[in-house]
Amino acid sequence: MDDDARPGLRERKKQRTHAAISDAAIALFLEHGFNQVSVAQVAEAAEVSKRTLFAYFPTKEDLVVHRLADHETESARVVRAREAGTTPLAALRGHFLAGLDARDPITGLNDHPVALRLTRMINDAPTLVARMDRFKRGAELALAEALHETANLPDLTARLTAVQIVSVQWELAQENAAHMASGESADDRHAGAVADAELGFALLDRGLGSLTRGPA
């Protein structure tokens, strides 16, 4: 819809307003907490009417979550862009490990103060946590579609596969974020995070039966 072909004054202004609202919101939320700041305050700080704010962001939660929108289809894109001969799972494993090396916040392995405050802010606000779940669900469906289309999997099989993969990635990120929240540094945690990721992807690849049957 929003082709970035030609700026145009109107488009540029819209983008600036969008950014102004978002920035004001994040700043206020990080400072005082999500539930402690009303959308009216955000609107005032962004010098915009409440009505306009809701024209840009359909809900208060979107003021935070819209920043993750790109990540929603990340796994799906990785699967689609994998090289021939690479299984989807191998591609995703490689991508996740690369994310750990890069300290990509989506892996949870990032100890920037802002990242820490952000995860804490989210976990303190139930409605935000719920919104993150919807985000996760979107990632599952996008990945399922990618698997269905590029890996020759039946629809249900693709969905069953996708939900397992996304759930494991999510839990790994939660684990890393919990370590960060308890004060550990990303560098100190890195080795453990890699080991945990290997465990998670091994479980996905070889199945839970491998726990009782021993390693393949």
Added chain:
Amino acid sequence: MDDDARPGLRERKKQRTHAAISDAAIALFLEHGFNQVSVAQVAEAAEVSKRTLFAYFPTKEDLVVHRLADHETESARVVRAREAGTTPLAALRGHFLAGLDARDPITGLNDHPVALRLTRMINDAPTLVARMDRFKRGAELALAEALHETANLPDLTARLTAVQIVSVQWELAQENAAHMASGESADDRHAGAVADAELGFALLDRGLGSLTRGPA
């Protein structure tokens, strides 16, 4: 908390009020839709003040979801109650298949008109869907704890295992519910549901690698 040891007039009255509110809510929601009915209307129908309603149910969504509360720990209980020598996954597989046979609504394989209207009502209300996600998350954590305590699994391994299992069960139920929503009868669907469940649990047991490596 609420020991059912001795009734007592006060307790009985509370239970009756609780049921009255819940029944009024479900009836109105099924009739007009979740978003189309206000909590004030529910309170009026139940002949109770709005404040009292919120004393019994912390949120509007709880008016619906509290009925599933028991199911939240169902998988965890199945794992804890499994016979010696049975793996958790085998126990859960057996339980799920039994649920299909019994047309347990939690498996999605139930074509009672009320069940159909209920799933439709939930899917039409985003806040209810979000609440179901929280319910699912609770089931994951409960199962993780059960696996940790009874299957000798490290904490993270238990959580990774639990999220995979619950996610697959959930997706299987979604699939069945979708079939019901499109008019198929539970009896007609049963064989397919069993086959899908076998697929799902096979993926869990043998891993996603089995898709590329072929059957074990």
Added chain:
DNA sequence: GAGCAAATATATACCAAGTGCAGAAATACC
């Protein structure tokens, strides 16, 4: 059974998220 303390219910007023609407202001287009 009267009387009192604790629990529960109610009415009222209130806050915050989100929507509908009518009009003002800005932008694009000619």
Added chain:
DNA sequence: GGTATTTCTGCACTTGGTATATATTTGCTC
């Protein structure tokens, strides 16, 4: 410059949920 079209704004309104202070009910003791 004039006009059609977006976009923004102010205002009133609905709804979920909470605070407070007051009334009602229940349980218990004598």
